[in-house]
Amino acid sequence: MSKAGHLNLNHLYKSFHVKDKTLSVLEDINLSINPGDFISIVGSSGCGKSTLLRLIVGLEEDYQGDLLLNGQPIVGTSLDRGIVFQEHRLSPWLIVEKNIGLGLVNSKISDAEKASLIREHIELVGLTGFETAYPHQLSGGMSQRVAIARALVNRPKVLLLDEPFGALDALTRSHLQQELQKIWEKEGITMILVTHDVEEAVFLGNRIVVMEPRPGRIKKVIDVDLPYPRNRNSLAFNHLREQVLAEFGEDAQGSDETNVALLEPGIDLWRFSW
Amino acid sequence: MTSLTDYAAKTSAERWAWFPYKEQLWRALRSDRALSLIFPIALIILWFAAVEHQWLPEQILPAPSLMLATASDVISTGELFYHTSISVQRVILGFLLGAFIGLVFGVFIGLSRLAEEYLYPTFKLFVQVPSLAWLPMLMMLVGLEEALKIILIAKSAFVPVAMNTFNGLRAVSNRYIEVAKVFNFNRYQLLRYVVFPSSFPPIWNGVRFGLTHAWLALVGVELLASTEGLGYLIVWGRQLFQMDLVFVAVVVVGTIGYLLDKLLNHIELKVLHWRRDSF
Amino acid sequence: MKILTAIPKPLRAWVLPVLLLITWSVYGHVADNLSPAYVSILSVFERAYLLLASNELQLALEGSLTRLIKGLAIGAFIGFVVGGLLGASRLLDKLFGPSFNTLKQISLFAWIPLMSIWFGMGDTGKVVFLAMAAFFPMVVNTYEGVRSVPRELLEVARVTRLSRWQVIRLIVLPSAVPSIFTGFYLSIIYAWLAGIGAEYFLSSSPGVGTLLIDAQEHFLMDQIIVGVTVIGLVGLALNASAGRLEKSLLNWRGKSTATY
Numbered sequence: 001m002s003k004a005g006h007l008n009l010n011h012l013y014k015s016f017h018v019k020d021k022t023l024s025v026l027e028d029i030n031l032s033i034n035p036g037d038f039i040s041i042v043g044s045s046g047c048g049k050s051t052l053l054r055l056i057v058g059l060e061e062d063y064q065g066d067l068l069l070n071g072q073p074i075v076g077t078s079l080d081r082g083i084v085f086q087e088h089r090l091s092p093w094l095i096v097e098k099n100i101g102l103g104l105v106n107s108k109i110s111d112a113e114k115a116s117l118i119r120e121h122i123e124l125v126g127l128t129g130f131e132t133a134y135p136h137q138l139s140g141g142m143s144q145r146v147a148i149a150r151a152l153v154n155r156p157k158v159l160l161l162d163e164p165f166g167a168l169d170a171l172t173r174s175h176l177q178q179e180l181q182k183i184w185e186k187e188g189i190t191m192i193l194v195t196h197d198v199e200e201a202v203f204l205g206n207r208i209v210v211m212e213p214r215p216g217r218i219k220k221v222i223d224v225d226l227p228y229p230r231n232r233n234s235l236a237f238n239h240l241r242e243q244v245l246a247e248f249g250e251d252a253q254g255s256d257e258t259n260v261a262l263l264e265p266g267i268d269l270w271r272f273s274w
Numbered sequence: 275m276t277s278l279t280d281y282a283a284k285t286s287a288e289r290w291a292w293f294p295y296k297e298q299l300w301r302a303l304r305s306d307r308a309l310s311l312i313f314p315i316a317l318i319i320l321w322f323a324a325v326e327h328q329w330l331p332e333q334i335l336p337a338p339s340l341m342l343a344t345a346s347d348v349i350s351t352g353e354l355f356y357h358t359s360i361s362v363q364r365v366i367l368g369f370l371l372g373a374f375i376g377l378v379f380g381v382f383i384g385l386s387r388l389a390e391e392y393l394y395p396t397f398k399l400f401v402q403v404p405s406l407a408w409l410p411m412l413m414m415l416v417g418l419e420e421a422l423k424i425i426l427i428a429k430s431a432f433v434p435v436a437m438n439t440f441n442g443l444r445a446v447s448n449r450y451i452e453v454a455k456v457f458n459f460n461r462y463q464l465l466r467y468v469v470f471p472s473s474f475p476p477i478w479n480g481v482r483f484g485l486t487h488a489w490l491a492l493v494g495v496e497l498l499a500s501t502e503g504l505g506y507l508i509v510w511g512r513q514l515f516q517m518d519l520v521f522v523a524v525v526v527v528g529t530i531g532y533l534l535d536k537l538l539n540h541i542e543l544k545v546l547h548w549r550r551d552s553f
Numbered sequence: 554m555k556i557l558t559a560i561p562k563p564l565r566a567w568v569l570p571v572l573l574l575i576t577w578s579v580y581g582h583v584a585d586n587l588s589p590a591y592v593s594i595l596s597v598f599e600r601a602y603l604l605l606a607s608n609e610l611q612l613a614l615e616g617s618l619t620r621l622i623k624g625l626a627i628g629a630f631i632g633f634v635v636g637g638l639l640g641a642s643r644l645l646d647k648l649f650g651p652s653f654n655t656l657k658q659i660s661l662f663a664w665i666p667l668m669s670i671w672f673g674m675g676d677t678g679k680v681v682f683l684a685m686a687a688f689f690p691m692v693v694n695t696y697e698g699v700r701s702v703p704r705e706l707l708e709v710a711r712v713t714r715l716s717r718w719q720v721i722r723l724i725v726l727p728s729a730v731p732s733i734f735t736g737f738y739l740s741i742i743y744a745w746l747a748g749i750g751a752e753y754f755l756s757s758s759p760g761v762g763t764l765l766i767d768a769q770e771h772f773l774m775d776q777i778i779v780g781v782t783v784i785g786l787v788g789l790a791l792n793a794s795a796g797r798l799e800k801s802l803l804n805w806r807g808k809s810t811a812t813y
Contacts (some may be wrong), residue, residue: 077455082456085449085452089452101456106457299756388557394566395566402786410777417788511666524663
């Protein structure tokens with residue numbers, strides 16, 4: 001069991017500078033996330049939910065306000081916070097075992113411990129038997145499961161998921177939602193999921209954060225009291241789903257996608273300065 | 275003796291009953307393989323006809339029989355093997371030299387922004403001059419010995435390898451880099467686990483181009499400035515108006531070129547088996 | 554290390570060339586037994602002036618470029634037609650594809666002596682050889698372009714009942730243009746390379762390659778340097794114009810397809 005993290009977002013602001021204009025992406029975000037929570041963030045395109053996630057994981061910096069994990073301000077990435085992207089982003093040249101092992105490259109435990117951790121997590125995501133498979137041999141759902149195992153293998157305090165099942169078909173999606181729920185119950189890690197699928201949000205979360213766009217703000221936080229495992233067909237479930245959907249009724253106008261062309265800093269990370 | 279009406283009354287299957295392989299033959303004739311042979315066979319028939327009727331003087335179009343005779347002659351005296359092995363040795367030596375330097379250079383300017391700023395513009399200009407254009411200058415500087423050939427071949431291999439290595443390193447997808455960032459990889463780990471593996475396919479492409487260009491340069495150099503090798507054979511045959519010899523040498527040139535590429539293909543399959551399906 | 558960062562960015566590209574030039578001129582003044590191949594920078598400029606004044610350089614350029622254009626026009630056009638036919642017709646591909654691939658294997662320069670016997674040592678032989686050099690890349694890339702028209706687009710054409718000619722004109726050709734362009738770009742490169750080789754082997758008429766070979770035979774290193782520089786500049790110009798042409802034709806694509 002990994003120690004869950006307590007996240008605090010106080011008066012968080014984030015803006016991007018495009019050419020001469022300043023684009024405000026997040027405005028006055030206040031949220032307190034308890035250890036072991038499962039937060040579902042829902043919102044339409046352009047409400048900044050992905051940016052919020054990237055701020056928490058440390059891939060975006062330069063924000064105003066407080067972003068605290070267990071009382072410590074978040075600066076850059078760390079093994080404390082893991083993330084699962086919408087694309088699995090597995091290294092095509094590594095087998096499943098080695099892909100998961102990437103999460104442990106920087107951990108200081110022995111090789112034997114690493115091997116046993118990897119084995120545990122392969123079992124956790126239900127991929128026993130596929131340790132030596134290459135990503136191109138796996139289906140989309142299986143690849144995403146490997147990505148989840150990779151994000152969990154170093155016991156982060158917080159797991160972030162950015163529309164992790166968006167690229168999968170409906171059947172796989174619903175199956176993986178159930179698996180994710182089981183993993184969450186078993187591991188007890190704080191999880192923050194970003195999605196535009198309201199049903200997914202209600203199914204998984206114990207709290208739902210509804211965001212509205214331009215600029216991104218929290219519209220409403222809804223507590224979900226339904227018992228686990230969730231029943232998609234129960235009256236209470238559907239009532240809650242309606243409630244959340246209703247929040248979106250007001251801004252039904254189409255979003256004018258402002259394409260923020262972000263600089264790709266990646267290459268400078270590994271280029272030497274000499 | 276069956277009558278004609280009896281014969282006509284039989285079905286097609288019955289008529290062919292004495293030849294059990296009809297199905298296979300029919301399938302083979304309609305296969306792609308057979309189709310691909312129609313054109314070459316037609317050409318050969320044309321060739322025989324042209325020689326038979328003397329449509330072209332023998333110096334321009336030798337008789338097939340002459341060609342075969344020359345081929346067997348030059349093989350049995352060991353001459354063909356001798357010249358071929360010289361050419362192959364040269365190309366392998368030059369290629370390895372050029373590819374190695376190309377790799378080192380490509381990695382150097384790929385990894386270091388400073389190196390790129392100082393060296394890439396000059397390199398880009400250098401690339402504009404085709405390899406053969408350096409031949410006269412090199413002839414004056416190093417003479418006509420082995421060094422000339424090796425240097426030119428190495429230069430031909432160097433350019434594509436260096437270019438592709440450099441471009442491959444710069445094109446590493448930001449998506450993989452972000453994953454590495456989340457796992458707190460330091461620079462060395464980034465290079466080892468993300469950058470180099472992910473840029474291997476374009477680098478390998480560069481290597482393949484390098485070999486093709488090396489072979490191209492070899493033939494060119496041997497045509498102009500050599501006393502042995504396949505290129506020399508071609509020139510010699512041409513000077514003696516022995517088209518049969520020229521043909522044979524050209525066929526060997528084509529075969530070796532094909533085999534070299536096949537070799538690299540084989541290596542790629544062994545090492546990069548994850549690539550074909552995922553990239 | 555610090556010096557390297559001290560120099561301002563725009564100047565950094567010039568450091569290496571300038572250093573090379575300095576080394577070149579210093580060597581001439583300082584070395585004891587000067588290699589006979591050495592020429593001073595000044596003599597290179599003098600030779601360049603001589604060549605320009607005597608019109609030799611212009612004639613050489615004119616010769617090479619004329620042959621290049623002729624060979625390109627013939628070879629690229631035929632290559633385009635053949636590649637298109639092979640790509641469009643499965644049957645033609647099966648009949649002629651393998652033979653073509655076999656011929657393609659033969660290293661380009663190996664054809665020169667054959668060409669010289671069949672078409673003579675003069676301009677015809679050179680142009681035919683250039684056409685050959687332009688032919689092969691054009692076929693391969695046109696073939697690729699035609700073959701990789703997305704099936705989805707073709708299905709749309711069927712549904713909207715376009716005639717065969719319309720399909721070719723409105724869907725196949727535009728979709729294949731990037732590949733065709735890459736093929737043309739490669740044709741130019743190979744034809745230029747082939748042109749120089751052809752001039753070495755079949756020298757007689759004026760050309761930049763002939764200029765180089767003459768210089769080598771008369772031990773004129775300065776002329777060689779002028780020749781090489783001119784060839785490099787032509788290469789640069791060809792690349793630049795190909796790049797600009799590509800931009801205007803293919804601005805809907807975003808990235809460049811031209812690779813070495």
